[in-house]
Amino acid sequence: MRAYAVLMKQFNAEDVWGDLTMREYDVLYTLSKCDGPLRMSELNRHVLLSQPALSRMVDRLVDRGLVERCTDPGDRRGVRLSLTPEGRKTQREIGRPHARSVTRALNVLTPEELEQLAVITAKLAGNEEK
């Protein structure tokens, strides 16, 4: 957790975020990865935010033309979220320099350690239920 705090502060201090917050970028990034529309609840699993907070954040991103929200035809109380072309563009523009920051931060690790970290985090993230 200490490591996470340190890294996040570094990333946050990097001047690459344009007029997005890191959390907003996180949403755009997640949407850009799992292509195909995502459900609110799916997205919520990836982002460290409460469901109402995420709901309103998506509101704002929709208002700003970065995200599209359309009701799921299969389950009409659900929602399908996807990036607009504009949103995809924004994500890429910010993602590029951010990826460099991440690479730089991870440079202190040896290749074996990187590999180990990948395995470990996958295990931890996979352990979703108690």
Add this chain to the structure above:
Amino acid sequence: MRAYAVLMKQFNAEDVWGDLTMREYDVLYTLSKCDGPLRMSELNRHVLLSQPALSRMVDRLVDRGLVERCTDPGDRRGVRLSLTPEGRKTQREIGRPHARSVTRALNVLTPEELEQLAVITAKLAGNEEK
């Protein structure tokens, strides 16, 4: 980051926090570790919060009698923060069950992986400057 989000949501869902938030506990925990009074800025390095937010959070913890704030005699613009006995007690009461959650979460890792994780996070956290 995915792993962090998953773990944090698990921990947050655990019903062990009493009337503290996780962030507040984080402050109490940090103070309990580095014994001897901490400076605001030191504390801020450990906690993922902006300086003003931390300042106000300490306000609240002082009001609630968990933390003590006295001006540093050596540098009179600075502040020395320490737990009150009450604060120490609260930290321990919450820390115990929380530690169990953490242990449980880390149980999916092998002892070697735990060791590797410790090394890796130490390296990442040590890399504070760009």
Add this chain to the structure above:
DNA sequence: TTAAAGTAGATGCAAACGCATAGAACTCGA
């Protein structure tokens, strides 16, 4: 078929956050 229970997402509201900035204390060179 239909009422009860369950699930997905939205909204009211008070509390907490971040940004910008202020104020007070220290430092250092002239």
Add this chain to the structure above:
DNA sequence: TCGAGTTCTATGCGTTTGCATCTACTTTAA
């Protein structure tokens, strides 16, 4: 020793967050 620059923490203010709750839709089972 005095003023410019820096550092440490606090405060004003608009925005965002979380909790509780609500609405709307789906599922279950009688």
